Amino acid sequence: MRTTAYRDPMHARFAPVRDAFHDLFATGRETGAALSVRLDGVPVVELVGGTRTAVPPGAVVPVAGADRPWRPDTLVDVYSVGKPVVALCLLLLVDRGRVELDAPVAGYWPGFRAPATVRQVLAHTAGLPAFPVPRPVEAITDWGLLCADLAAAEPEWAPGTVAGEHAWTYGHLVGELVRRVDGRSVGRFLAEEIAGPWRLDLAFGLGSADRRRCADLSYADPVWPDRTRGEPGSLRARALDNPPGGRDVAVVNGDAWRAAEIPAVNLHATASALARLYAGLLAGGTLDGVRLFGPELVAEATRVQYAGEDLVLGRTAHWTLGMQWEPDGTWGMGGIGGSSAWADPERGYTLAYVTARLAEHDRVDELAEALHSCL
Numbered sequence: 001m002r003t004t005a006y007r008d009p010m011h012a013r014f015a016p017v018r019d020a021f022h023d024l025f026a027t028g029r030e031t032g033a034a035l036s037v038r039l040d041g042v043p044v045v046e047l048v049g050g051t052r053t054a055v056p057p058g059a060v061v062p063v064a065g066a067d068r069p070w071r072p073d074t075l076v077d078v079y080s081v082g083k084p085v086v087a088l089c090l091l092l093l094v095d096r097g098r099v100e101l102d103a104p105v106a107g108y109w110p111g112f113r114a115p116a117t118v119r120q121v122l123a124h125t126a127g128l129p130a131f132p133v134p135r136p137v138e139a140i141t142d143w144g145l146l147c148a149d150l151a152a153a154e155p156e157w158a159p160g161t162v163a164g165e166h167a168w169t170y171g172h173l174v175g176e177l178v179r180r181v182d183g184r185s186v187g188r189f190l191a192e193e194i195a196g197p198w199r200l201d202l203a204f205g206l207g208s209a210d211r212r213r214c215a216d217l218s219y220a221d222p223v224w225p226d227r228t229r230g231e232p233g234s235l236r237a238r239a240l241d242n243p244p245g246g247r248d249v250a251v252v253n254g255d256a257w258r259a260a261e262i263p264a265v266n267l268h269a270t271a272s273a274l275a276r277l278y279a280g281l282l283a284g285g286t287l288d289g290v291r292l293f294g295p296e297l298v299a300e301a302t303r304v305q306y307a308g309e310d311l312v313l314g315r316t317a318h319w320t321l322g323m324q325w326e327p328d329g330t331w332g333m334g335g336i337g338g339s340s341a342w343a344d345p346e347r348g349y350t351l352a353y354v355t356a357r358l359a360e361h362d363r364v365d366e367l368a369e370a371l372h373s374c375l
Helices: 013-025 080-095 119-120 137-141 143-152 169-182 184-194 226-229 235-241 255-259 269-284 297-303 360-375
Strands: 005-007 032-039 040-050 308-310 315-319 331-334 340-344 350-356
Touching: 005 350, 013 032, 013 040, 013 360, 032 269, 032 360, 080 137, 080 169, 080 184, 080 331, 080 340, 119 169, 137 143, 137 255, 143 169, 169 184, 169 255, 184 340, 226 235, 269 340, 269 350
Parallel strands: none
Antiparallel strands: 005 040, 032 040, 032 350, 308 315, 331 340, 340 350
């Protein structure tokens, strides 16, 4: 089995990044992944490695199916890395004057009960971090049902007073606003208005051909789903596990999951597409000469809207309109399982790491440290 592979362009100065990427495979911490880095908008690191085949915890490679190498166009579910992407769909309507950030959601979504604004929805302060009605796994693909549940729900706190990552609900709240205003589903809107013009290989809701390009997710540790859930009955557990199945590889590796639009948690993307997306934002909303967003909108979208305790994450968080801002000035989003993408305005780079091995974020942290040593 080819445990690692990489492709140029690879500037010699970034050899430590390549070495750190290789080490993840050599030590068994990674089985399939890709890394893309752009510096001042120019691609300087493009690495792919491993297999698209699910590797059981503790398995010794090669494994059955390892002849499916990870390729530059391999798609993988990046979980919450998709939240900024669905947010950008709504923000594009804001930039075009069709949606106002401080308008009540009910103005666009008749019957929506919570007194939340569009801005509060985008900043995870709307008070609807969990679907209010227990639903079976089959409800994952029922967009109308889950949106109706949210519309009828009472918020768990006064909107705007505190944040709690809207783990699953974010995509339905934001995506339904897009649909109500524009008429298209958020997956179609993304494809036609953002991914197409900026040539981004990412999507909500995959067709059959794209599903054949997907990597299968696997656990680094079989207890990962339980460890990431939190205390039974807690807000975090309710946010993550209703409907059930979002961290069950038997579900997320299936065609039904990949074909559905679940924007908070099932963006399928390549690393290169995510690094390109953030490069466009870092450049003020223009990529390869194609302007999608105005610089003022990008500035507002990446500005901290809430700083304080996050009731779902259980720690202090700084939320922008769809992303997390970090004290080092970077903004972007990580996904449960280890994928991540962000922009670093001070250093002038964008980075995306996508993985099929569900574990922690220490892998991308080490890659970023290697990158910083080169800069």
